[in-house]
Amino acid sequence: MQLKIEKYDYEGRGIAYENNMVVFVPEALKGEIVDCEIVKTSKHYKIAKVLEVIKPSPLRKKSFCPFSSLCGGCTLDICDVANSLKIKTEGLKDLFLKNGLDIKDFKIVANPEPLYYRNKISLIVKNGEFGFQRENTHEFVSIKKCYLAQPIINEILDCFDYFSFLNGKLTIRTNNEHKVLIIIETKDKVNINPKLYEKPISGLIINNKVIYGKSFLEEQRSEFYQISYDSFFQVNPYVSNLIVQKLLNFLNPKDIVLDLYCGVGFFTFPMARKVIKVVGIEVVANAIKSAKEVQKVNKLANITFYQGRVENIIDKLNEKFTKVVVDPPRSGLDKKTKEYLLQQAFSKIIYISCNPLTLVRDLKEFQSKYQITFLEGYDMFTFTKHVECLCVLNLK
Numbered sequence: 001m002q003l004k005i006e007k008y009d010y011e012g013r014g015i016a017y018e019n020n021m022v023v024f025v026p027e028a029l030k031g032e033i034v035d036c037e038i039v040k041t042s043k044h045y046k047i048a049k050v051l052e053v054i055k056p057s058p059l060r061k062k063s064f065c066p067f068s069s070l071c072g073g074c075t076l077d078i079c080d081v082a083n084s085l086k087i088k089t090e091g092l093k094d095l096f097l098k099n100g101l102d103i104k105d106f107k108i109v110a111n112p113e114p115l116y117y118r119n120k121i122s123l124i125v126k127n128g129e130f131g132f133q134r135e136n137t138h139e140f141v142s143i144k145k146c147y148l149a150q151p152i153i154n155e156i157l158d159c160f161d162y163f164s165f166l167n168g169k170l171t172i173r174t175n176n177e178h179k180v181l182i183i184i185e186t187k188d189k190v191n192i193n194p195k196l197y198e199k200p201i202s203g204l205i206i207n208n209k210v211i212y213g214k215s216f217l218e219e220q221r222s223e224f225y226q227i228s229y230d231s232f233f234q235v236n237p238y239v240s241n242l243i244v245q246k247l248l249n250f251l252n253p254k255d256i257v258l259d260l261y262c263g264v265g266f267f268t269f270p271m272a273r274k275v276i277k278v279v280g281i282e283v284v285a286n287a288i289k290s291a292k293e294v295q296k297v298n299k300l301a302n303i304t305f306y307q308g309r310v311e312n313i314i315d316k317l318n319e320k321f322t323k324v325v326v327d328p329p330r331s332g333l334d335k336k337t338k339e340y341l342l343q344q345a346f347s348k349i350i351y352i353s354c355n356p357l358t359l360v361r362d363l364k365e366f367q368s369k370y371q372i373t374f375l376e377g378y379d380m381f382t383f384t385k386h387v388e389c390l391c392v393l394n395l396k
């Protein structure tokens with residue numbers, strides 16, 4: 001079937017129409033005519049896969065990655081980085097407008113390091129080969145390297161035979177000193193060659209047990225952090241530093257800040273240097289353990305960390321907060337947390353989001369009491385469909 005791409009959605013997918021029905025076409029550019037096969041049909045839309053580009057856009061470029069069309073991670077490496085940003089911006093603006101959020105001058109801040117930026121990758125290991133599961137399929141795609149992962153991660157992948165296993169999951173994390181944490185989940189035997197330890201390995205964790213070194217990495221940014229192997233940490237150091245700087249602009253020295261979904265304290269520590277007090281809440285026990293240990297190193301007495309689910313803790317807090325920072329998982333804010341936030345009278349809600357769909361859903365609910373005064377995107381996950389957003393809402 002031949003389709004003409006008319007515009008973009010919020011994930012940078014091409015949008016075409018077939019008998020008035022929307023067809024999402026990943027890896028297709030506006031103006032292109034593509035030969036497609038429908039891979040999914042639902043009541044309101046279809047998803048198609050490009051078989052051949054019949055009439056290519058002048059923006060189309062050959063990907064830098066030989067695995068790109070197979071793994072499905074970098075759906076926007078079909079053009080250069082500047083155009084990929086324009087595509088994401090256009091798609092997101094459209095999403096905001098459709099949902100009644102009139103964000104006229106929305107822009108996405110560029111990634112200073114568009115390649116080799118990720119400090120973590122998670123792979124599947126199948127029959128002794130590592131790779132990704134192609135999105136929306138069960139298809140395994142073996143890769144040799146990832147052009148988004150930092151060079152040391154690819155160097156470790158190059159010597160997979162030093163820690164090989166047959167089937168399972170492999171996560172590799174690194175820090176600003178290029179030290180590495182290898183995290184393996186498998187039912188099979190892991191064959192360790194002692195040569196592995198000639199590499200800058202900080203820790204090897206197999207099935208949640210530390211086999212070598214430590215269970216965490218340390219990272220020196222403007223603050224010092226400890227990243228336990230099972231904790232969330234921002235994957236793009238270049239862009240996440242920009243977000244911290246921007247976030248601090250919205251705080252003042254008299255603030256008392258509630259930091260929901262605080263992880264290992266990525267935003268908590270820099271905020272605590274600027275304001276009277278910060279209270280951080282996070283569910284992962286090791287993340288809070290790390291945060292509390294680092295609090296002593298960072299010599300910041302004006303922070304209280306609580307471990308547990310946000311929705312179980314928030315209404316038990318006694319402090320009178322002036323502002324709240326929320327950085328929830330992709331699912332966004334749950335009903336109880338939103339109700340609590342709406343009952344309070346924070347002067348600002350600062351919402352950091354990695355999922356524009358749940359961000360928009362939640363923003364609409366806050367609009368009765370809060371007004372959006374700032375919304376900016378960050379190209380945290382360059383060449384992929386993802387965008388990080390920072391949104392500031394003021395009490396009306």
Ligand SMILES: C[S@@+](CC[C@H](N)C(=O)[O-])C[C@H]1O[C@@H](n2cnc3c(N)ncnc32)[C@H](O)[C@@H]1O
Pocket residue numbers: 231232233234261262263264265266267281282283284287308309310311327328329354
């Ligand atoms: C997007 S991350 C943000 C972490 C942190 N703000 C940062 O920048 O590193 C979301 C965090 O929320 C935590 N989380 C998920 N659901 C939660 C819940 N119901 N209550 C508390 N924390 C939760 C996750 O473990 C993760 O650390």
